[in-house]
Amino acid sequence: MKIIGIDLSGPSNHKDTAAVVCREEQNQLYIEDLQTGLSDQAIISIISKQAKENNKIYVGIDAPLSYQDGGGDREADRELRSYAKHLGVKSGSIMPPTLTRMIYLTARGIHLAHMIKNSLSDKVEIVEVHPGIALASRLPIEDRSQAVLYKKDEQSRKFVHKWLSEVYFQLVDHVEESSTHQLDACLAALACWHWSSEIKSPAWHMPEQLPHHPFPFSC
Template structure:
């Protein structure tokens, strides 16, 4: 199985979109490659190529639906409470229709619908993820400050990278610390792995789906 983690940015900001590809090998995720500065075409092409080889599970860090009428979805309220209980910042969970989020939401919805329309011999499954929560709800309490600082601090990204290696993500290159987007793409894959693997369990998962909110959300 291929596990893909995507740290998605808005449609006009390709430079901050990073996609990582992993191969599941029993109890490990083996890093196979990374795509930076991803356009919609780049993302779709990378997923299609992976689907030619194996079943694919994709963890996407972006809202994949919105609440009719605006504001939080129920799952936004739930995960905000969870991460605050771990000492993380609840402000990282923003309503999908907030002005600074709405274009990211639009891109997430558009991409997932295009992915679903792919014709492939292998299955493709999608889950919405929150990489910061995937890190912060699992990392040791003595290192929680790095889960709060890694988006701005290089040293914290180095700590998070070493921690990811302890979570059985194998062959991670040192260059992943260049920006937080590479770290987040790996953490997105980690969350998707814990979601799909029957021997594992997400820290938190919103499994209620509907036509309005078709994807599960986990960390």
């Protein structure tokens, strides 16, 4: 099984876009490739290369892959925000896809997801993910504040890096401790892995709701 986690940024901000390619082995994820500064075409190339070599690829994308007709929250956004509050973490990072500061990311996410499906539909399954909530839902209760702090605090990023290497990832030395984008790509892969696995399950999940929301959302 190959898992690809993508931390997406807006269409003109390639430098903050990261993708990690992982394989599942002995209940761990092994990092095979990690790249940053990615255009849409570069992401497609990474996925296409894996699709040629593997029967099935699972891709977790950290970006809205749909929007609510008329604007505002999707049902999934409301449910995830409620789940975040249940975990005791701030839910400010869960924003309506059509919010001004989100709309360019949403446009890129929708465009990329449909490009992948149109070109590789028989090989690739796509899920929308939220790295911060994926992290919070798996950390011990006493450490959940790290799921908010790691975006801005260097010591918190080091904590998350160490925790990921101890619990879920092998070869995590590929990941720069200083890069929230690389960490988020790994967390996107983690959420995608638990969604796609036959023996694991996501911490939170919303199935696709056709026709307006064609991709599932998982953490």
